[in-house]
Amino acid sequence: MLTQRRADILNLVVDEYIGTAAPVSSRALVDRHNLDVSTATVRNELAALEQEGYITHPYTSAGRIPSNTGYRFYVEELMAEEPIGADERRTIEHQFYQAPPDLDEWLQLAASVLAGAVGNVAVVARPQRPVTHLRQAQLVHLRPGAALLVGVLDDGSIQERIVAVPEDEGQPELLTRASRLNDRLSLSDSERIRTIAPQFDDDDDRRLTLEIADLVAEGASASQLFIEGIRAALAQPEFSTTDRMLDAVEHLEAYELRGALRPPQHPDPGARVLIGDENERSWLHDWTMVIAAFGEPGGALGSVAVLGPTRMHYGHTIPRVRYFARLMTELLHELDG
Amino acid sequence: MLTQRRADILNLVVDEYIGTAAPVSSRALVDRHNLDVSTATVRNELAALEQEGYITHPYTSAGRIPSNTGYRFYVEELMAEEPIGADERRTIEHQFYQAPPDLDEWLQLAASVLAGAVGNVAVVARPQRPVTHLRQAQLVHLRPGAALLVGVLDDGSIQERIVAVPEDEGQPELLTRASRLNDRLSLSDSERIRTIAPQFDDDDDRRLTLEIADLVAEGASASQLFIEGIRAALAQPEFSTTDRMLDAVEHLEAYELRGALRPPQHPDPGARVLIGDENERSWLHDWTMVIAAFGEPGGALGSVAVLGPTRMHYGHTIPRVRYFARLMTELLHELDG
DNA sequence: GTTAGCACTCTCCCCATGAGAGTGCTAATC
DNA sequence: GATTAGCACTCTCATGGGGAGAGTGCTAAC
Numbered sequence: 111m112l113t114q115r116r117a118d119i120l121n122l123v124v125d126e127y128i129g130t131a132a133p134v135s136s137r138a139l140v141d142r143h144n145l146d147v148s149t150a151t152v153r154n155e156l157a158a159l160e161q162e163g164y165i166t167h168p169y170t171s172a173g174r175i176p177s178n179t180g181y182r183f184y185v186e187e188l189m190a191e192e193p194i195g196a197d198e199r200r201t202i203e204h205q206f207y208q209a210p211p212d213l214d215e216w217l218q219l220a221a222s223v224l225a226g227a228v229g230n231v232a233v234v235a236r237p238q239r240p241v242t243h244l245r246q247a248q249l250v251h252l253r254p255g256a257a258l259l260v261g262v263l264d265d266g267s268i269q270e271r272i273v274a275v276p277e278d279e280g281q282p283e284l285l286t287r288a289s290r291l292n293d294r295l296s297l298s299d300s301e302r303i304r305t306i307a308p309q310f311d312d313d314d315d316r317r318l319t320l321e322i323a324d325l326v327a328e329g330a331s332a333s334q335l336f337i338e339g340i341r342a343a344l345a346q347p348e349f350s351t352t353d354r355m356l357d358a359v360e361h362l363e364a365y366e367l368r369g370a371l372r373p374p375q376h377p378d379p380g381a382r383v384l385i386g387d388e389n390e391r392s393w394l395h396d397w398t399m400v401i402a403a404f405g406e407p408g409g410a411l412g413s414v415a416v417l418g419p420t421r422m423h424y425g426h427t428i429p430r431v432r433y434f435a436r437l438m439t440e441l442l443h444e445l446d447g
Numbered sequence: 448m449l450t451q452r453r454a455d456i457l458n459l460v461v462d463e464y465i466g467t468a469a470p471v472s473s474r475a476l477v478d479r480h481n482l483d484v485s486t487a488t489v490r491n492e493l494a495a496l497e498q499e500g501y502i503t504h505p506y507t508s509a510g511r512i513p514s515n516t517g518y519r520f521y522v523e524e525l526m527a528e529e530p531i532g533a534d535e536r537r538t539i540e541h542q543f544y545q546a547p548p549d550l551d552e553w554l555q556l557a558a559s560v561l562a563g564a565v566g567n568v569a570v571v572a573r574p575q576r577p578v579t580h581l582r583q584a585q586l587v588h589l590r591p592g593a594a595l596l597v598g599v600l601d602d603g604s605i606q607e608r609i610v611a612v613p614e615d616e617g618q619p620e621l622l623t624r625a626s627r628l629n630d631r632l633s634l635s636d637s638e639r640i641r642t643i644a645p646q647f648d649d650d651d652d653r654r655l656t657l658e659i660a661d662l663v664a665e666g667a668s669a670s671q672l673f674i675e676g677i678r679a680a681l682a683q684p685e686f687s688t689t690d691r692m693l694d695a696v697e698h699l700e701a702y703e704l705r706g707a708l709r710p711p712q713h714p715d716p717g718a719r720v721l722i723g724d725e726n727e728r729s730w731l732h733d734w735t736m737v738i739a740a741f742g743e744p745g746g747a748l749g750s751v752a753v754l755g756p757t758r759m760h761y762g763h764t765i766p767r768v769r770y771f772a773r774l775m776t777e778l779l780h781e782l783d784g
Numbered sequence: 785g786t787t788a789g790c791a792c793t794c795t796c797c798c799c800a801t802g803a804g805a806g807t808g809c810t811a812a813t814c
Numbered sequence: 815g816a817t818t819a820g821c822a823c824t825c826t827c828a829t830g831g832g833g834a835g836a837g838t839g840c841t842a843a844c
Contacts, residue, residue, distance in 0.1 A: 135806055150817070150818050151816080156807090167806090167807085169826075172825075172826080173807090237592050250582055252783075253783070266595070269606055274547075341697045344693060352687060355693075359677060447592070490839075491786085494838090494839080507794060510797080521810085
């Protein structure tokens with residue numbers, strides 16, 4: 111365990127480094143926080159902290175920078191959370207009530223506002239149920255023999271695909287067919303729909319039922335992501351060379367991020383912080399991800415996340431990620447009535 | 448007008464510069480293309496070409512690089528188009544027939560494959576009609592008093608929003624209501640739907656009709672973009688400094704690109720090439736955009752575009768943009784049956 | 785019209801240099 | 815025993831000079 115003074119100094123080192131992005135010297139600590147010890151004493155403490163693995167220095171005679179262990183300790187024990195003022199809260203919430211009451215608009219807005227607030231990449235994953243159920247299916251006549259199958263799922267998402275229908279059926283017949291299917295399939299999940307299929311007498315009904323099962327399964331697979339703030343994140347000194355920037359650009363896209371986020375299993379009241387190699391993906395080993403889940407237990411679950419260099423303003427970011435997750439839960443609730 | 452020899456030399460300068468990204472010297476031209484004149488003669492011709500504005504050089508004693516005028520002349524008169532081999536064609540088309548027959552999948556795939564083929568940013572804009580019509584509207588019961596209004600439009604897109612419905616109506620009543628609305632509104636555009644609204648006796652029908660009009664209008668506004676290849680474009684020497692890279696990253700996103708593309712008015716058999724300041728947006732003044740439209744005349748129109756530095760492999764890119772536009776037209780046709 | 789020859793220009797890489805920032809250690813001090 | 819002053823030492827980084835190299839532009843000869 112760290113002595114109080116060492117912990118204090120570690121705290122200062124991390125704060126300072128987060129603010130300046132430059133290795134922190136003993137001099138800087140003493141001067142800027144009027145410690146009542148000399149730089150030599152601080153140097154001794156820094157050496158001890160380094161011994162214990164909380165900080166390192168890039169070369170013999172540079173200041174100290176936090177190690178991942180240091181950040182971890184900082185986040186758990188030292189960090190002062192920067193509360194979200196009433197003004198800030200109001201400004202943010204105002205933007206949501208200004209926007210049309212549409213989930214996708216809100217998610218997009220959340221990503222954008224959060225990215226702006228933390229100056230890093232913000233990712234919002236559209237809420238999903240672990241298992242989605244069909245709410246209603248519809249067949250829209252396109253041309254003889256083909257119709258658009260539209261499925262509304264119980265997480266509010268819509269899936270569509272073009273399907274074959276009997277050549278001689280027009281919209282009226284398709285309506286009848288759809289209502290027949292809905293009577294049996296509504297509120298079932300993909301698995302169940304598939305088991306119901308053989309119960310239909312009509313060949314086409316059976317085939318369409320299987321299409322619907324596919325449709326529902328598809329809806330449950332890939333959740334849509336809203337990504338913002340790439341430019342702001344890349345402007346940070348961590349990406350001061352073009353190759354590091356290219357690396358980042360390569361990974362900061364929906365496909366990669368989806369893999370990094372993983373769908374939450376239950377709504378999380380807090381925010382998880384994954385520092386450096388605590389992330390599974392190796393490209394994230396220089397990144398920190400702050401992630402929180404939103405939604406109702408048993409309902410659709412989404413994620414709010416912020417990605418940035420491990421040198422991240424944790425005290426600022428973490429409460430904001432939490433706040434946005436709570437806010438999205440509320441907004442979701444509002445949509446559900 | 449240029450003499451034949453000057454045109455030949457300009458051609459070589461552009462080819463060479465496109466390949467190497469380095470200013471082209473008289474020596475390089477003579478050596479690498481075994482011209483039967485001396486470097487001094489070539490220098491004289493280069494001086495003349497510079498006089499006439501087709502090339503410049505960055506400083507007194509560097510090789511020559513094409514000016515925008517030079518590129519323009521090259522594209523119109525000199526460039527050798529690199530045909531798409533049967534193999535390449537097969538490989539590409541195969542990928543589309545492998546993919547599920549879904550428009551969005553295809554558009555995404557097109558952006559991705561095209562980006563890979565040209566090594567620059569590829570953008571595909573989802574086809575849109577100048578005026579969209581409602582194909583069918585549907586009301587899906589969510590909870591007492593609220594339903595999901597789903598509109599299928601005649602360009603194949605789907606729009607949705609949550610609307611208020613009478614508290615006491617369940618799915619059966621909503622079905623009746625929807626079919627009543629469809630009878631009157633189907634195949635009308637937003638304008639017309641709005642004028643029909645007052646003809647309904649029922650208050651709720653009138654209100655829902657206006658919602659539908661909105662929905663249709665919304666569907667016609669912003670076309671979805673599929674963007675790929677950012678990383679490849681940024682890896683080029685034009686973006687060798689982080690600030691230029693940041694500038695590019697800032698602009699290479701859906702919102703900005705939508706503004707740069709502008710919806711096509713009619714399907715274009717060729718591909719337009721906009722070099723440097725021929726682009727309206729000032730951020731594109733160092734870029735070239737190659738853009739082609741696809742779709743049927745009178746039907747929904749989309750765009751295929753490639754964006755890259757003005758030093759772009761024109762002879763390679765242009766035929767491929769054209770080819771993808773044609774391919775998308777065919778695929779669109781296939782979806783429409 | 786073409787070419788050899790050459791002076792001239794500009795970039796770019798390399799390297800030496802020195803200032804500056806910081807540490808680590810030792811010995812003195814509280 | 816903890817703290818501190820002092821100082822040697824280390825490493826980076828900015829600066830500037832120098833030289834090689836690449837290429838042009840011009841002139842005079844062919």
